[in-house]
Amino acid sequence: MNVLVTGGGGFLGGAIVRSLIARGDTVRSLSRGDHPALRASGVEQVRGDVADPAAVQRAVEGCSLVFHVAAKAGIWGPYADYYRSNVTGTRNVIAACRACGVRRLVYTSSPSVVFDGRDMEGVDESVPYPRHYDAPYPATKAEAERLVRAANDTVLATVALRPHLIWGPGDTNLIPRIIARARAGRLRRIGRRVNLVDSTYIDDAATAHLSAADRLAPGSPIAGRVYFVSQGEPWPVWDLINRILQAAHLPPVTRTIAPTLALLAGAVCETLAHALRLEDEPPMTRFLARELSSAHWFNIAAARRDLGYQPSVSIEAGMERLEQALRGPT
Numbered sequence: 001m002n003v004l005v006t007g008g009g010g011f012l013g014g015a016i017v018r019s020l021i022a023r024g025d026t027v028r029s030l031s032r033g034d035h036p037a038l039r040a041s042g043v044e045q046v047r048g049d050v051a052d053p054a055a056v057q058r059a060v061e062g063c064s065l066v067f068h069v070a071a072k073a074g075i076w077g078p079y080a081d082y083y084r085s086n087v088t089g090t091r092n093v094i095a096a097c098r099a100c101g102v103r104r105l106v107y108t109s110s111p112s113v114v115f116d117g118r119d120m121e122g123v124d125e126s127v128p129y130p131r132h133y134d135a136p137y138p139a140t141k142a143e144a145e146r147l148v149r150a151a152n153d154t155v156l157a158t159v160a161l162r163p164h165l166i167w168g169p170g171d172t173n174l175i176p177r178i179i180a181r182a183r184a185g186r187l188r189r190i191g192r193r194v195n196l197v198d199s200t201y202i203d204d205a206a207t208a209h210l211s212a213a214d215r216l217a218p219g220s221p222i223a224g225r226v227y228f229v230s231q232g233e234p235w236p237v238w239d240l241i242n243r244i245l246q247a248a249h250l251p252p253v254t255r256t257i258a259p260t261l262a263l264l265a266g267a268v269c270e271t272l273a274h275a276l277r278l279e280d281e282p283p284m285t286r287f288l289a290r291e292l293s294s295a296h297w298f299n300i301a302a303a304r305r306d307l308g309y310q311p312s313v314s315i316e317a318g319m320e321r322l323e324q325a326l327r328g329p330t
Contacts, residue, residue, distance in 0.1 A: 004028045004063040006050055006093065007070030008043060009035035011172050012108065012163075015206035016067055017043060023210075030059035030070065050089030053096070060096035065213055068093045068148075069108045071141065073173055075288055076273075076281035079136040086140035087147070094151045094158075102156065104216045105148065106209055109160040111198075111228060111298060113142035117290040119195070124299040125226050134287035145226065152224035157216050161208055163229040164298065167244070168202030168318055169325030178241055179248050186283055188257045189238050195295040197237045198230035201318040204311045205229060211307045227303040231311045234297035240315075247323035262289040 003020050007013035008029025014037070020027045021041055028044040029035070038045055048055025050070050060066060072085035090107070097105050114120070115138060116130035129146075133139035145160050152158040167174050181187045200208075208229045215222050235243075242252040257265075266289040269282035303309040313321075 001065055002026045002028070002063045003065045003067065004030060004059055005067045005069060006030045006056075006059070006089075008045075009033060009038055010069065011170055011202065012166055012205055012209075013067070013069040014038075014170070015202050016069065016209050017041070019206045019210055028059060028063065030056065049085075050092060051084045053092045056089075056092040056096045057099065060093070060100045060102060063100070063102060065104045065106075066093065066097055066102055067106045067108070067209060067213070069209075071108070071144075073137060074281070075135045075137060075285055077136065077279075079139075082136035082140040083143075086137075086144050090144035090147050094147060094156075097151075097156055103218060104213060105151070105156060105158045106213050106216065107145065107148040107158060107160040108209070109145045109148075109162045109226065110138065110141050111162045111164045111296065112138035113145050113162070115291070115296060117294065119295040121196070121295050121297060122299050125228060125302055134290065135285065138287075149224055149226065154218050157218045157220060157223040159212050159216050159222050159224070160226040161212060161229050161303075162226060162298075163200040163205045163208065164296070165197065165199040165230075166202055166205045167199055167322070169322055170202065175244055175248075175322070178244050179250065182245055182248075182250050182253070187241070187253045188255050188262070189253050190257055190262045190289060190293040191259045192256060193293075194236045195293065196234035196297050197240065197295065198228075198232075198234050198297040199240060199315065200230050201311070201313040201315070203313055204231065204309075207312070208303065208307060208309050211309055215307060222306050225302075225306075227307060227309075228298035228300050229303055229309065230298055230300055231313070231315055232300050232304075233311070233315050234295075235315060237292060243315075243319050244322070247319050248326050259289065259293040262293065265289070
């Protein structure tokens with residue numbers, strides 16, 4: 001197949017690209033930058049922004065399957081920037097798929113689109129979208145997910161996956177942020193309750209995407225649906241963070257701040273950052289305070305049943321691989 005991966009130079013996009021190449025597909029990537037590793041792998045690169053409809057059209061032409069992975073991630077920044085990448089970009093991808101006769105679109109969403117700040121324990125895909133979001137990322141990802149679901153019809157089949165906390169060797173977001181905050185002395189345990197969270201090892205996240213694509217077609221049982229994806233192995237959030245720090249040979253987080261104080265600090269930090277027009281992410285936000293003090297793990301029975309998804313890497317095995325990668329060549 002000729003396959004397009006938007007954001008093919010990123011962490012998840014790159015893993016999907018490698019999996020596609022391994023099974024013999026011809027792969028094209030749409031990214032804003034140049035990625036020598038993709039070029040060395042024989043991937044055709046289209047330079048451009050998903051918010052540019054002409055660039056998206058060039059990238060989609062001639063493809064039979066599209067993985068829309070590119071997005072603006074993070075928990076801080078102007079809403080307009082998130083909207084441009086996540087909503088406008090997704091709208092452009094859908095329009096290009098229709099114009100170019102693409103029949104299958106696999107979209108990378110996020111469980112944060114249904115996070116309302118409270119515990120989410122074993123919930124499935126029937127959980128509704130919340131009325132309010134504390135950050136532009138989940139708000140715009142939710143709007144984009146709705147666009148993808150609404151686009152499903154007898155001509156274009158769409159499916160959305162919600163992998164939670166993707167991590168592993170090569171991670172450019174979650175793990176570097178945790179390590180940087182720990183080294184700067186800015187990590188605090190929020191509360192002392194044991195709140196379980198799901199996570200997704202990078203290889204399994206990529207496998208879930210390919211499994212969804214292989215089962216997707218107009219009128220198929222998975223068309224128009226969304227699926228939670230994880231290892232199916234929820235850990236206490238601070239055990240998970242401390243295990244990542246252990247892999248980086250850093251001490252565990254021991255200092256604690258009360259959840260109510262963290263939430264208040266987040267509100268104050270956000271207010272000051274907006275007032276002073278600061279671009280850097282504040283040390284605390286309301287979204288981060290709620291995320292780190294609540295449980296969020298999901299029922300992945302639907303992905304197992306409909307996608308044939310089966311996690312293959314345990315968290316501990318993944319941590320050993322991460323530790324080896326962080327240690328570097330020996």
